[in-house]
Each structure stands twice: as structure tokens, then as C-alpha cells.
Amino acid sequence: MRTLTLNHDYAEDLTTFLTKLADVAVWEKLGSEASAEHIDPDTEMTVRTPMPKTELPSALASRLPSETELVEVYMIPGDVLGTDAEVRMTARAAGVPVEIDAVLELHEVESATKLTAHAEISSSIPMFGAMIEQAVVPILQKRLSDRLQRFETA
Template sequence: MRTLTLNHEYSDSLSDFLLRLADVSTWQSLGSEAHAKRIDPDTEMTVKTPMPKGEMPSALATHLPADAELVEVYMIPGDVIGDSAEIRMTAHAAGVPVEIDALITLTQKGSGTSLSVRAEVSSSIPLFGSMIEQAVVPILEKRLDDRLVKLDRS
């Protein structure tokens, strides 16, 4: 298992940022397909993003279907007590023997929000799992970092 951490600051308040994350149009503006399911008061957001084979290591790309996509599921809290909130995220892609489990911590900082992501990447392949994880982590880190930056602009 490999772990990656990312941090980002946003100008939105914590409650405004959570509302944006629970809005399908936010994810669509990032180039993903999104579906929201309200689980009062929370929102389960399923986000599907195409995974171009050209962005994958060749060892993985040869095993991916032509229309491979990353499927992320976020549980976004609807009620916030205090100045912090946590979002759970899981992700997988068909044909890629990797699971991602992340905890996203949001904290109100003045009028903005501080975001911290801790993601664990694991592979179910015996013997070769660590090599697969090692290949996937830099790609995942870049995609997540790009998305965090784009969320600030959407």
C-alpha cells in the first residue's frame, strides 16, 4: 500500500465549498460525468472521469479497455458542526487492479477553507502489487493535484 497526501487552500467558506462539491455541475465543469444521490442530509457523489491510455504506464495501458474511466464516490456531509468536515472517497477503474481510499479533511481558515487529502492506494495483485502501486501513485497524485487547482477556478 502506498500513501499520498495533498493540500490546497480555497477562498470559499467551508459551507460554500461543500455545497459546490455536492453540485453535479461543479464536476461537469471539470470534464467528468457526475451523479448525486441525496442521503439526508449528506450527498453521495459518483464521479466518472475518462482515463486516456496515453496518460497511463504502458504496463497498465495494454490491459485497459478503450473507454476506461476512473469512478470516484464521495460522501459529502450536508451538516457541518464547528469549523471542520471530513469527506470519504473511494475510487477504482475497471481493468486496473488498484483501489483508492481517501480521507479529505476540510477546515475553515478565516474566510476560506483549507483542504488536506490523505489517500491510500492498494493493489490486489500478489507479488506485483507494489510495482503497480508505484506506477499508479504519481499519475493519481498529478490528477488529484490538477483537480484541486481546477476546483479553485470552477
């Protein structure tokens, strides 16, 4: 298992940020297909994003279907009290033997939101799992970092 931590600051308050995170239209602006299921008071957001084979290691890309997509599921709290919240996220892609579990820690400071993402990347392949995890970490780090930056302007 590999771990990854990313940080990003947003100019909006925590409630506005969580509302944006649970908005299908925002995800669609980022090039993803999204659907929301309301589980009172929370929202489960499923986000599907195409994964071009050119972004993956060639050994992995050659074994994947031509239209691979990353499926992320976010559990967004709907009843946040105070200045802290936690969003859970899992991600997977069909044909890719890797699972991602993440916690997004959100803290409101002076009407701005500070996000810290802690992700664990694990592979179910015996013996070669560590190599696959190592190859996927830089790809995930770049994609997640880009998404966090783009999410601010969406």
C-alpha cells in the same frame, strides 16, 4: 499499500466549498459525468472521468479497455457544525487492479477552506501489487493535484 498527501487552500468558506463539491454542474465543468444521491442529510456524489491510456504506464494501458474511466464516490456531509468537516472518497477504474481510499480533511480558517487529502493506494495483485502501486502514485498525484487546482475556478 502506498500513501499520498496533498494540500490546497480555497478562498471560499467551508459551507460554500461543500455545496460546490456536491454540485453536479461543477463536476461537469471539470470534464466529468456526475450524479448525486441525497442520503439525508449527506450527499453521495459519483463522478466518472475518462482516463486516457496515454496517462497510464504502458504495461498497464495495454491491458485496459479503450474507454477506461475513473469512478470516484464522495460522501459529503450535509450537517456540518463548526469549522471542520471530513469527506470520504473511494476510487477505482474497471480493469485497473488498484483501489484508492481517501479522506479529505477540511478546515475553515478566516472564511477560507484548507483541504488536506490523505489517500491510500492499494493493489490486489499478489507479488506485483507493490510495483503497480508505485507506478500509479505519480499519476494519481498529478491528476488529483490538477483537479484540486481546477476545482477552485469551476
